[in-house]
Amino acid sequence: EDQVTQSPEALRLQEGESSSLNCSYTVSGLRGLFWYRQDPGKGPEFLFTLYSAGEEKEKERLKATLTKKESFLHITAPKPEDSATYLCAVQANGNQFYFGTGTSLTVIP
């Protein structure tokens, strides 16, 4: 069965304390893995797309990496404005998208 699992469910960090969020997946044929950020009361905002194992992408304090079984979103020296829920989604061979339930990140000043 195709599924996406994100961990941890919630993460509290001190400002400047780097960490990683995990997205593990089991799908029949990966076409792409996506990371989104969602703020309360808003729709998800696109961050990255990764297509193949070994691929990495960076944007400001965020870096996404991909292996054959999982993806990591590394947050370096986070700031309070990075507080949000981070969603991972996988596009399988049938073109359907499978989303994880997200990691709620809180960065404390």
Next chain:
Amino acid sequence: KAGVTQTPRYLIKTRGQQVTLSCSPISGHRSVSWYQQTPGQGLQFLFEYFSETQRNKGNFPGRFSGRQFSNSRSEMNVSTLELGDSALYLCASSFISSSTDTQYFGPGTRLTVL
């Protein structure tokens, strides 16, 4: 460039009623996808429309239906509402296809079924 807009933002309905939600995609985008978001299940894919045709469908009962108009605006209808239909309904637009193009999400419609 205006983003994806969804109306209404909030709805309260009672069991058995039906509801229609609207989504206007980013100008020039022709693909519209709908998702249901609940705390326990996360985002679940409902369906995708392109050029007024349903291109993909998720595993939801037939009470959930949609359509797309010639201007790419889309509506989603839920009939015979159940308590479990309470959720945030998100619409996402893509240039041609959610399979190849980035999806841009609207703010969602929060539906509460009493």
